[in-house]
Amino acid sequence: MTETIAIDLGGRSYDVIVGEGALEAARPHSVFRSERRFAILVDAHVAQLHAKKITAALAGISLAGEAIEIPDGERAKSFGQLETVLGRMLDCGLERGDAVLAIGGGVTGDLAGLAAALYKRGIDVIQIPTTLLSMADSSVGGKTAINMPQGKNLVGVFHQPSLVIADLAFLSTLPGRQMKAGYAEIIKAALIGDADMFTDLEASKGPDHLQAHLKTAIAFKAKIVAADEREAGSRALLNLGHTFGHALESEAAGQLLHGEAVAAGMALAFDYSARLGLCPEADAKRVGGHLQRTGLETRLSALPGAPFSAESMLERMRHDKKNSGGAIRLVLARGIGNAFIHDQTDPADLLNFLKDQIQ
Numbered sequence: 001m002t003e004t005i006a007i008d009l010g011g012r013s014y015d016v017i018v019g020e021g022a023l024e025a026a027r028p029h030s031v032f033r034s035e036r037r038f039a040i041l042v043d044a045h046v047a048q049l050h051a052k053k054i055t056a057a058l059a060g061i062s063l064a065g066e067a068i069e070i071p072d073g074e075r076a077k078s079f080g081q082l083e084t085v086l087g088r089m090l091d092c093g094l095e096r097g098d099a100v101l102a103i104g105g106g107v108t109g110d111l112a113g114l115a116a117a118l119y120k121r122g123i124d125v126i127q128i129p130t131t132l133l134s135m136a137d138s139s140v141g142g143k144t145a146i147n148m149p150q151g152k153n154l155v156g157v158f159h160q161p162s163l164v165i166a167d168l169a170f171l172s173t174l175p176g177r178q179m180k181a182g183y184a185e186i187i188k189a190a191l192i193g194d195a196d197m198f199t200d201l202e203a204s205k206g207p208d209h210l211q212a213h214l215k216t217a218i219a220f221k222a223k224i225v226a227a228d229e230r231e232a233g234s235r236a237l238l239n240l241g242h243t244f245g246h247a248l249e250s251e252a253a254g255q256l257l258h259g260e261a262v263a264a265g266m267a268l269a270f271d272y273s274a275r276l277g278l279c280p281e282a283d284a285k286r287v288g289g290h291l292q293r294t295g296l297e298t299r300l301s302a303l304p305g306a307p308f309s310a311e312s313m314l315e316r317m318r319h320d321k322k323n324s325g326g327a328i329r330l331v332l333a334r335g336i337g338n339a340f341i342h343d344q345t346d347p348a349d350l351l352n353f354l355k356d357q358i359q
């Protein structure tokens, strides 16, 4: 059974359809109107694994040319790929009223979203996420980006999708490691603002509850995005675990998946909050315990890419793009489900904390 969540952005609302078979269930939606042509941008790996399903589910829509395959992996989020994709879209004769279908993980979604935003000053994009991470997080909210030699996601725009279709059937082929990494972003929603959801996650037994948890996580993100679409304030809460996580991800040079780094980052954010006396120790322990039981490593010495250097991590955290005015900005917590933005982190104290954690 599929369910629909409305993302309410005032005049520009859109739906997220979640569940097994969502791609088929979405076909009557008004975005698939008959006079419109579609360019399919699809992760090459997903195209191979799910060609049959995609072809069957989209039968009858008018395609603008062959599907455009996006090479697998983070390197696809480049200027070169963006240019290639835009060139292919032009060659297909895509017009202003036409639309892009982005089928793949966060990489495909970010690149396709940016291409759609730029193409003829902006055409619609329909996000069809195929990883748990992209279902729970990246397909909703309208952030698009490519990477630069200077860092990840440094060039991009906000371009909200006109529909998101999170079809759980795609997850049947997703490797376990990627599933766990995506699950970290679901846990994140609970840790930021929903203590009851965290209790449910702790009690939940396996994938039966995945749809329910995914739906709660998407609805949670929807609420935050509706309140602060362009991250002027509260949307930054979604970065819980990410300042620590990005530092680990960069230091591990490709050995850690984003969600794995964020999981360890969330444990660090809770431990640091406890150390500052902001959050009960018991809560920090519960967070670490749940992540470990889920198979998400939180001990820095046991993570791929270890040993880490506290000094280099701090250096990376100082240059995080979320900082402003030279101070380090962290999302910390007063407890489970109660995250807040802490603007004035003392670098010397943070360095000592990191040193203690790394030992």
Ligand SMILES: NC(=O)c1ccc[n+]([C@@H]2O[C@H](COP(=O)([O-])OP(=O)(O)OC[C@H]3O[C@@H](n4cnc5c(N)ncnc54)[C@H](O)[C@@H]3O)[C@@H](O)[C@H]2O)c1
Pocket: 043, 045, 046, 049, 072, 073, 074, 077, 104, 105, 106, 107, 108, 110, 130, 131, 132, 133, 134, 137, 138, 139, 140, 141, 142, 143, 144, 145, 152, 153, 170, 171, 172, 173, 174, 175, 178, 258
């Ligand atoms: N826009 C946002 O708000 C936002 C938020 C979080 C992350 N992101 C971005 O998302 C990206 C990470 O997304 P991701 O984790 O989905 O990575 P990804 O898109 O690289 O996908 C991970 C891997 O899984 C494969 N894959 C995808 N679907 C599959 C399926 N159904 N079965 C088997 N294999 C499949 C892909 O080919 C790839 O190898 C990063 O670039 C990150 O910056 C963006």
Ligand SMILES: [Zn+2]
Pocket: 137, 185, 242, 258, 262
């Ligand atoms: Zn993330």
